[in-house]
Amino acid sequence: MKILIGVPVSKGISIGFARVYVKEKVKVTDAKDSVPISEKKELLAKSLKKTKEEIKLTYENLKKTNPKEAEIFEAHLLILEDPALSEKIDEYLNKGYNLAYSVKASFEEFIETLKNLQNEYMKERANDLYDILDSLLRNILHIEKINLSSLPKDSIVVAEDLTPSDTAALDRNNVLGFVTEKGGPTSHTAILAEALNIPAVVGVNNLLQNIKNGDELIVDGTKGEVIVNPDNETKERYVSLKKEKDEQEKLLKEKAKEFAYTKSGKRIEVVANIGSPKDVDKALEMGAEGVGLYRTEFLFLDRTVPPGEDEQFEAYKVVAERFKPHPVIIRTLDIGGDKQIPYLNLEHELNPFLGVRAIRLCLKEKELFKTQLRAILRASAYGNVLIMYPMIAIKDEIIEANNMLNEVKEELRMKKIQFDENIKVGIMVEIPSAALNADELIDYVDFFSIGTNDLTQYTFAADRTNEGLSYLYRPLDAPVLKLIKLTVDASHSRGKWTGVCGELAGDPDAIPVLVDLGVDELSMSPSKIPEAKEIIRSL
Amino acid sequence: MLTKTFTIKNKVGLHARPASVLVQTANKFKSDIKIEKDGRIVSAKSILGVLSLGAEKGSTIVVTVDGVDEEEALKTIEDLVNNNFGDPE
Numbered sequence: 034m035k036i037l038i039g040v041p042v043s044k045g046i047s048i049g050f051a052r053v054y055v056k057e058k059v060k061v062t063d064a065k066d067s068v069p070i071s072e073k074k075e076l077l078a079k080s081l082k083k084t085k086e087e088i089k090l091t092y093e094n095l096k097k098t099n100p101k102e103a104e105i106f107e108a109h110l111l112i113l114e115d116p117a118l119s120e121k122i123d124e125y126l127n128k129g130y131n132l133a134y135s136v137k138a139s140f141e142e143f144i145e146t147l148k149n150l151q152n153e154y155m156k157e158r159a160n161d162l163y164d165i166l167d168s169l170l171r172n173i174l175h176i177e178k179i180n181l182s183s184l185p186k187d188s189i190v191v192a193e194d195l196t197p198s199d200t201a202a203l204d205r206n207n208v209l210g211f212v213t214e215k216g217g218p219t220s221h222t223a224i225l226a227e228a229l230n231i232p233a234v235v236g237v238n239n240l241l242q243n244i245k246n247g248d249e250l251i252v253d254g255t256k257g258e259v260i261v262n263p264d265n266e267t268k269e270r271y272v273s274l275k276k277e278k279d280e281q282e283k284l285l286k287e288k289a290k291e292f293a294y295t296k297s298g299k300r301i302e303v304v305a306n307i308g309s310p311k312d313v314d315k316a317l318e319m320g321a322e323g324v325g326l327y328r329t330e331f332l333f334l335d336r337t338v339p340p341g342e343d344e345q346f347e348a349y350k351v352v353a354e355r356f357k358p359h360p361v362i363i364r365t366l367d368i369g370g371d372k373q374i375p376y377l378n379l380e381h382e383l384n385p386f387l388g389v390r391a392i393r394l395c396l397k398e399k400e401l402f403k404t405q406l407r408a409i410l411r412a413s414a415y416g417n418v419l420i421m422y423p424m425i426a427i428k429d430e431i432i433e434a435n436n437m438l439n440e441v442k443e444e445l446r447m448k449k450i451q452f453d454e455n456i457k458v459g460i461m462v463e464i465p466s467a468a469l470n471a472d473e474l475i476d477y478v479d480f481f482s483i484g485t486n487d488l489t490q491y492t493f494a495a496d497r498t499n500e501g502l503s504y505l506y507r508p509l510d511a512p513v514l515k516l517i518k519l520t521v522d523a524s525h526s527r528g529k530w531t532g533v534c535g536e537l538a539g540d541p542d543a544i545p546v547l548v549d550l551g552v553d554e555l556s557m558s559p560s561k562i563p564e565a566k567e568i569i570r571s572l
Numbered sequence: 573m574l575t576k577t578f579t580i581k582n583k584v585g586l587h588a589r590p591a592s593v594l595v596q597t598a599n600k601f602k603s604d605i606k607i608e609k610d611g612r613i614v615s616a617k618s619i620l621g622v623l624s625l626g627a628e629k630g631s632t633i634v635v636t637v638d639g640v641d642e643e644e645a646l647k648t649i650e651d652l653v654n655n656n657f658g659d660p661e
Contacts (some may be wrong), residue, residue, distance in 0.1 A: 090605060104592075105588055106587040107588075107589070108589070108591065108592045108619060108623075111592055111595050111619040112620060115619050115620050115621075116615065116618055117618035117620055117621050118618070143624070147620075147623065147624060148622075151626070152627040152628065155623060155624075271630050412573050549652045
């Protein structure tokens with residue numbers, strides 16, 4: 034038994050098995066060796082079997098959701114059983130080459146043939162062969178490759194770090210937790226774990242040296258501990274602890290289906306922050322009464338061309354429909370020079386967090402912005418959709434954005450395309466200038482939503498990703514609270530409302546303070562909703 | 573030994589699914605089954621071989637079957653081709 038310590042970023046306890054995710058490159062040399070052929074053939078047979086099992090798993094998973102695509106994997110299985118391939122491999126083995134090289138060289142001969150066909154489809158199949166070859170070689174060389182899209186039951190994903198593209202196809206049904214060597218509280222791993230409501234521990238030193246695939250793990254996402262191959266006593270203790278917590282959580286979830294009123298009878302709307310339509314199930318399960326922040330960035334990252342209007346429309350519409358009649362606040366694109374987006378030609382800036390980002394970028398990239406507005410407006414015909422502009426500093430930005438919105442509305446009217454004529458528009462209040470001037474800005478919008486993370490970093494002029502400045506991350510200090518109060522009061526003076534959609538909204542210590550300041554809506558990671566509602570009811 | 577010439581009529585030709593079906597079918601028989609297209613001869617029991625023919629709609633293939641169950645094998649393959657490998661078009 035070993036206990037590893039890291040940073041707890043998502044609460045809960047999970048007991049499962051390590052699936053070590055490494056992106057190690059496969060290296061093969063053409064050396065001959067003296068390993069008996071019978072041994073090589075035995076290893077080959079074993080590796081083929083294992084690779085086939087992996088492909089079958091992918092096939093079975095895909096068949097349920099995408100049967101057309103799954104057919105390809107049926108062909109992959111046949112490829113591994115192909116007699117022509119095994120004959121070829123035998124030829125190389127008989128010449129004395131090592132097994133990995135024999136396999137690689139044989140595959141490459143077939144790949145060459147397919148590539149030379151004058152047929153796009155067949156050329157694609159050549160790429161498939163590279164994939165199969167890669168899986169097979171990993172099995173031969175015992176380089177584990179964990180396909181995150183089809184995990185065995187009770188998996189705890191162990192990795193150096195996880196990026197959005199690693200987890201895009203994550204098998205959400207079988208993952209019980211994350212443990213990573215890198216990353217902090219705002220890392221992708223942390224955000225994803227929160228969204229899935231599973232424990233995560235990040236920043237574990239020498240993690241990959243201490244855990245191997247298949248190790249039994251206990252992840253304590255509250256304490257930040259990872260227990261490797263626990264002894265019976267420890268395991269039993271955690272099993273009963275987990276049972277207790279699960280029961281508590283079940284009770285809370287049951288109660289989370291009801292609205293939350295304070296003791297004085299004020300209803301606080303408790304809504305979810307979501308990052309893609311995939312988060313909707315979880316949000317509904319946890320008792321979200323709508324979406325207070327729909328981050329749309331996921332549509333724009335990891336691609337070479339911007340998403341089209343129809344693609345965006347579908348992604349917005351499906352969420353609006355699922356939550357109808359509850360509100361879904363869609364935030365327009367919120368990115369800047371800290372992200373690499375090839376099609377935007379973002380200029381390298383000395384200080385991207387104070388640079389051309391969010392609404393500032395959208396007002397420059399007019400077509401990009403109008404396409405998104407069109408998609409949001411079209412989706413508004415299918416539910417209760419609201420628009421929110423991020424990073425507003427001055428009223429002129431709201432006026433300009435609203436002018437563009439009106440142009441797009443007019444275009445849609447001309448084309449007789451349906452949308453919600455009364456769609457509400459709000460802004461994120463996350464720059465001190467906006468909070469300080471909230472009483473003027475409120476006349477141009479229907480609501481405010483305070484982004485406490487950015488508001489805090491801009492108030493204290495301290496980059497919140499800079500670990501050396503963590504002492505200045507003080508969202509509950511007087512300066513930030515004063516700005517929140519100004520914002521809330523300004524909205525109430527015009528009969529409008531203010532929400533909070535930053536980390537603070539889901540923080541048990543902060544909720545009483547925010548409610549006391551008059552905040553009307555709290556938007557948070559879905560997993561935090563049940564507890565938040567309980568806290569509100571106690572106030 | 574039996575030989576018969578066929579024309580591929582289904583829309584996508586001998587692509588992944590039709591090729592898979594053909595190979596799976598061929599593997600049910602003991603006979604040696606070869607397919608020839610434009611002078612290239614491959615085993616019908618090898619998916620890589622069948623794919624490498626690049627047989628599109630309208631291509632002509634010659635199937636040669638040799639073995640104890642050759643008649644049944646050829647008949648089954650003939651049905652498969654005539655049914656467009658189960659494709660609707």
